[in-house]
Amino acid sequence: MPPPMSWRGLDTENRKQGRDPMTSIHISKMTGKLDGLRAISTNTVTNSFCQKMNASGDTICRQCYSHGMLKSYRKNMQPSLQRNSDLLSSRVLDQSELPTILDAFFRINAHGELINATHLENICRIAEHNPHCNVAVWTKRKDIVSRMFAKRAKPSNLILIWSNPKIDAVVYNPPKYFDRVFNNVSYEHKPGEQNCTGQKCRDCLLCYKLDTTKVIIEAIKLNGRTIKAS
Numbered sequence: 001m002p003p004p005m006s007w008r009g010l011d012t013e014n015r016k017q018g019r020d021p022m023t024s025i026h027i028s029k030m031t032g033k034l035d036g037l038r039a040i041s042t043n044t045v046t047n048s049f050c051q052k053m054n055a056s057g058d059t060i061c062r063q064c065y066s067h068g069m070l071k072s073y074r075k076n077m078q079p080s081l082q083r084n085s086d087l088l089s090s091r092v093l094d095q096s097e098l099p100t101i102l103d104a105f106f107r108i109n110a111h112g113e114l115i116n117a118t119h120l121e122n123i124c125r126i127a128e129h130n131p132h133c134n135v136a137v138w139t140k141r142k143d144i145v146s147r148m149f150a151k152r153a154k155p156s157n158l159i160l161i162w163s164n165p166k167i168d169a170v171v172y173n174p175p176k177y178f179d180r181v182f183n184n185v186s187y188e189h190k191p192g193e194q195n196c197t198g199q200k201c202r203d204c205l206l207c208y209k210l211d212t213t214k215v216i217i218e219a220i221k222l223n224g225r226t227i228k229a230s
């Protein structure tokens with residue numbers, strides 16, 4: 001998953017739309033690799049799935065950029081992200097509470113992960129409220145996704161990207177209901193197949209369009225830089 005290099009909140013957007021920023025969904029303007037994109041994220045640090053994955057096992061979550069940022073030099077982002085965590089996971093939002101997004105492409109979970117089914121339902125509602133916009137969601141939570149879409153239609157503009165937690169174990173077929181797989185590999189693993197190689201998302205958009213590829217492969221990054229064998 002591409003790490004956002006930095007972050008600026010856009011609570012002014014809520015104010016423009018006549019909403020109280022303290023009780024509305026917080027939309028963030030991304031910079032660095034995600035420059036030009038906006039996102040709705042949640043708090044990685046308080047997400048029990050993220051805590052468990054970050055603490056154990058041999059997965060990409062052990063090297064989570066978000067955990068590192070939010071616990072240190074981006075600690076000040078946590079209150080806004082926690083507001084989103086609470087708002088999106090506690091109840092199904094009314095139409096009047098859904099943000100109107102004027103962008104063509106939008107990111108969900110630049111930080112954080114699906115918390116529960118209510119969180120995913122609210123993301124679906126945001127996508128349905130903005131049918132002109134491709135809403136791309138990164139998640140490892142196949143369990144929440146499969147339970148949800150066994151019961152409800154997937155919005156046609158919702159792009160689901162399964163974030164494969166295993167390193168150097170490229171998966172080519174997206175799980176049921178997903179549109180593609182995002183794989184992390186070592187720099188030396190399948191170099192000829194790596195297709196997320198440092199370009200900016202706005203110049204690439206492979207992940208943000210429906211009919212591109214089912215497989216994204218990126219070499220692991222640390223603080224935005226690819227880790228090469230010494």
Ligand code: SF4
Nearest residue numbers: 196201204205206207
């Ligand atoms: S493949 Fe393209 S759109 Fe996807 S994360 Fe990499 S740069 Fe961004």
